[in-house]
Amino acid sequence: MAIREILLLGNPGLRMKCSPVKRFGTRELRTVITDLRHTLSDFRKQNGFGRGIAAPQIGLAQRVIFLHIDKPFALINPRIMVRRGGKLTLWDDCFSFPDLLVKVHRNFAVRVSYQDLHGTKHTLHAEGPLSELLQHEIDHLNGVLAIDRAIDSRHIILRSEYMKWRKEKHHAL
Numbered sequence: 144m145a146i147r148e149i150l151l152l153g154n155p156g157l158r159m160k161c162s163p164v165k166r167f168g169t170r171e172l173r174t175v176i177t178d179l180r181h182t183l184s185d186f187r188k189q190n191g192f193g194r195g196i197a198a199p200q201i202g203l204a205q206r207v208i209f210l211h212i213d214k215p216f217a218l219i220n221p222r223i224m225v226r227r228g229g230k231l232t233l234w235d236d237c238f239s240f241p242d243l244l245v246k247v248h249r250n251f252a253v254r255v256s257y258q259d260l261h262g263t264k265h266t267l268h269a270e271g272p273l274s275e276l277l278q279h280e281i282d283h284l285n286g287v288l289a290i291d292r293a294i295d296s297r298h299i300i301l302r303s304e305y306m307k308w309r310k311e312k313h314h315a316l
């Protein structure tokens with residue numbers, strides 16, 4: 144197990160298109176999953192947020208993501224099969240640019256196919272927060288970042304300013 148360094152915005156590793164995992168149940172794949180799990184859990188401890196991480200964020204160009212919402216689990220070769228529902232609009236964030244917030248549109252619901260450690264195929268229907276998280280993490284596997292999805296350039300802001308603005312607004316109410 145290891146806590147890996149998270150690649151930051153500007154690192155070309157974040158722009159790679161990742162390759163599908165072809166060999167399952169291997170020690171190598173277990174290590175990728177364990178490293179993602181520990182790196183995510185360390186980031187949560189240090190920053191107080193973080194629900195998912197993608198392999199390219201720790202420098203591995205493989206189609207693996209790891210989520211921790213209710214319980215931690217890995218999705219290998221995840222693919223969005225269906226996008227449904229109205230648009231969700233939200234301020235998104237990312238471990239690779241933790242000081243920024245980006246307003247994006249995401250689909251309210253998605254159906255995602257993926258494989259587990261052993262290569263068994265699964266389908267997941269996700270709505271709301273899980274849906275937008277899956278869209279964020281699967282984008283990483285194609286070298287796409289939340290800033291690429293910003294509604295426009297005015298909607299890329301510093302987290303500290305967002306907090307200040309929210310506080311001021313709150314006081315004004």
Ligand SMILES: [Zn+2]
Binds near residue numbers: 236237238239279283
């Ligand atoms: Zn991210």
